[in-house]
Amino acid sequence: MKKKLKIILAVFIICIIGFLGFKIGSQLKQKKEVAERIQYIPDFSFKTLKAKTFSKKDIENNKPKLFIYFNSDCDFCHSEANQIQNNLEKLKDIQLIFVSFEPADSIKIFAEKYQLLNKENIILLEDEKMLFSQLFNAKSIPYMLLYSKSNQLIKKFKGATKIEHVLNALN
Numbered sequence: 001m002k003k004k005l006k007i008i009l010a011v012f013i014i015c016i017i018g019f020l021g022f023k024i025g026s027q028l029k030q031k032k033e034v035a036e037r038i039q040y041i042p043d044f045s046f047k048t049l050k051a052k053t054f055s056k057k058d059i060e061n062n063k064p065k066l067f068i069y070f071n072s073d074c075d076f077c078h079s080e081a082n083q084i085q086n087n088l089e090k091l092k093d094i095q096l097i098f099v100s101f102e103p104a105d106s107i108k109i110f111a112e113k114y115q116l117l118n119k120e121n122i123i124l125l126e127d128e129k130m131l132f133s134q135l136f137n138a139k140s141i142p143y144m145l146l147y148s149k150s151n152q153l154i155k156k157f158k159g160a161t162k163i164e165h166v167l168n169a170l171n
Contacts, residue, residue, distance in 0.1 A: 041065070041151045042135050046125035049104045049111075054125055062149060063121070064170060065095045069132055069143040072102055072110040076160040077142045081114040083163040090167060092121060101127045146170070 045055040059065060068084075070077035084091060098116070100107050104126045111117045111124050132138055136145055144157040146169055155169040 037135075038137055038145065038156075039153050041147055044131065044135055046099060046127050046132070047104070049108055049124050049126070051104070054123060059097075059151070060095045061151070063093060063095045064149055064154070065097060065147040065151070066091075066166060067136065067145045067147070068096060068098045069136070069138045069141055070098060070100050070110075071141050072100070072106050074141050077110075079160060080142050080144075080163070081110065081116065085114040085116065087163050087167075088119065091163070094121065094170070096122045097125065098122065099125045099127050099132050101130045101132070 041056055041059065043056050045053055048054050068080070070081070072078075084096065096116075096119075098107070098111070100110075102110075107124050107126060108117070111122075116122050116124065136143075140158055142157075142160065144161060144166065146154040146157070146166055148154055155166075157165065
């Protein structure tokens with residue numbers, strides 16, 4: 001009886017180890033695929049505050065781009081927006097693309113607070129279907145991705161980030 005129990009236990013442990021190895025391998029593969037996908041700006045489609053579709057083809061190709069994934073309830077997002085407001089002159093040659101899953105009204109209130117509306121280099125987008133986090137691998141808010149003029153990823157910024165770090169990454 002003890003011998004059967006040992007065999008069953010050994011088979012069970014081998015199965016668990018095999019399953020864990022498979023899960024870890026799958027996660028590593030998925031992580032690699034996502035990292036490759038965001039090396040260049042992936043295809044996307046979100047809505048502007050005026051409910052017009054804005055996609056990858058609408059991006060300015062002669063400027064670096066900074067995608068800013070935010071939420072108006074996030075204190076760190078407010079801090080970053082304040083820094084952006086205070087450094088608009090330094091950021092004038094970067095296309096700033098703010099994206100939130102909140103309704104357009106909430107995004108507009110947030111943008112008004114930091115005087116981000118009607119700026120030539122600022123786009124405000126509503127992610128109605130909550131696809132940004134999946135497309136750009138955003139696991140937290142705030143989350144920023146800096147892309148070059150040729151749409152190649154320069155750097156990801158997770159969590160609260162000083163604008164100086166973004167500017168330094170461009171140089």
